[in-house]
Amino acid sequence: MKAKKTWREKLADSKGLPKVGEVTGKMSQRWGTGRMVIPAPLEVDELMKQVPKGRVVTINELRVALAKKHKVDFACPITTGIFAWIAANAAAESEAEGAKRITPFWRTLKIGGELNPKYPGGIGQIAKRVRAEGHKVVSKGKRTLVANHEKKLFTKLR
Secondary structure (H helix, E strand, C coil): CCCCCCHHHHHHCCCCCCEEEEECCHHHHHHCCEEEEECCHHHHHHHHHCCCCCCEEEHHHHHHHHHHHHCCCEECHHHHHHHHHHHHHHHHHHHHCCCCCCCCHHHEECCCCECCCCCCCHHHHHHHHHHHCCCCEEEECCEEEECCHHHHECCCCC
16 A cells, blocks of 8 residues: 655645646636636745744735736635645644744635634644734634734735
8 A cells, every 4th residue: 555645745746736727617707717827835835934923924915926926817726725734734744853944834824814724733723823923813703813914914925
């Protein structure tokens, strides 16, 4: 039986990505028309690494930076989110093996400033890391948000 891939192997496996193409058919009804990029996992990881301590970024800021880099109208929201999740798990895997410098995945939020419950450690651990960097975390129903995240957004992604 083949051994299961580690998160770092999944992160490094680009599977022929990035790909740029025209949005057509049912996709255009959901996202609009134009050219779209499906990024490589390592591209998303590199953007996540750029966010400095005390600042946050949302998946949308990552998508804008990817679209600008590839000179297209937008980046795929689904794969960008999935690759951010893979980068988070790869970072947690590295940290568990003793690495000191990892991708600060807790600084990458969902749209609206929501903490991502699918990241390693769950909401409790992510909230703890975010608070340690000076942010206020609030609960709204089932969602956990960074209060006033707009004021702490990092938008200088390259």
